[in-house]
Amino acid sequence: MSIDLSDKTILLTGGLGAIAEFILKALDKAGATLVITDRIAEAEARKMLAQWGVRADYFELDVTDPVAVTRVTDAAFAKHPGINVALGHAGGTGVFPFETCTQENFDAIVKFNFTAQTYLARAVLAQWRERECAGHLIFTSSFVSQIPMEGISAYVASKAALEMFARNLALEYAKHQIRVNCVSPGNVAAGSSKLIYDNDPVYRAWVDRVSPLGKRNSPESIANAFLYLCSHLADEVDGFTLRVDAGAGLPKLG
Ligand SMILES: NC(=O)c1ccc[n+]([C@@H]2O[C@H](COP(=O)([O-])OP(=O)(O)OC[C@H]3O[C@@H](n4cnc5c(N)ncnc54)[C@H](O)[C@@H]3O)[C@@H](O)[C@H]2O)c1
DSSP states (O other), X not given: OOXXXXXXXXXXXXXXXXXXXXHHHHHHHTTOEEXXXXXXXXHHHHHHHHHHTOOOEEEEOOTTOHHHHHHHHHHHHHHOTTEEEEEEOOOOOOOOOTTTOOHHHHHHHHIIIIIHHHHHHHHHHHHHHHTTOOEEEEEEOOGGGSSOOTTOHHHHHHHHHHHHHHHHHHHHXXXXXXXXXXXXXXSBSSHHHHXXXXXXXXXXXXXXXXXXXXXXXXXXXXXXXXXXXXXXXXXXXXXXXXXXXXXXXXXXOO
């Protein structure tokens, strides 16, 4: 089945990351107009997008800077007034056991994975409200929002908060025909996760053990979730987290 996104203009943060490459390729192929942001400088970014064969406009943006988020969002809407989907995709963490994680480091992870998404939401929702148009905000969460995991308490808590934030915004904005959802990936075979998996036998054994389907997520499976949620097939999906994690987030006894 082919999905047609030719009436979608999609703004995306963290758009030059490992999973984003696959999302962009899928959305572009489906005919969406793409407006990408990332903290990578514009010249380098445009080179990457050209290498990926993705047609997109680009704005440099550090999502943890609330002033920049508003400025860039406003500039993106001024140039692309038809933006009707926004993907808060930037996020990530390293491994920092709570006992040795400084408060500064903890705060930075929360800011990147949760607070920055509220900056994006504020800026995008203001645009849609001012223009009195419908919109769809989609955040990228993680399967660990629902299960504890050693060494990443700030990240886990941030993603859990993000999912509940999305549900609350969905409730508050439904009367304006603005929807808010999340995609929640599992262990994805892309980027740094793939690198660690390929080189660290302990991590590899753990990932294989916690994936009931016996495999990690392909980045294409995550891109497919975005294709679906961005499309008219999902027009009545609101306040939902679509977990695409090969079962990794299922509670297991023993
Ligand atoms: N990789 C996984 O296995 C996995 C699993 C579950 C959820 N996720 C989530 O998926 C999303 C993407 O993950 P990924 O592994 O592809 O990421 P990645 O590390 O490959 O890419 C992150 C991107 O964000 C950009 N970035 C970093 N700091 C930024 C900032 N302050 N402002 C703007 N951009 C910034 C980087 O330049 C990079 O392009 C994240 O939200 C992550 O939490 C990933």
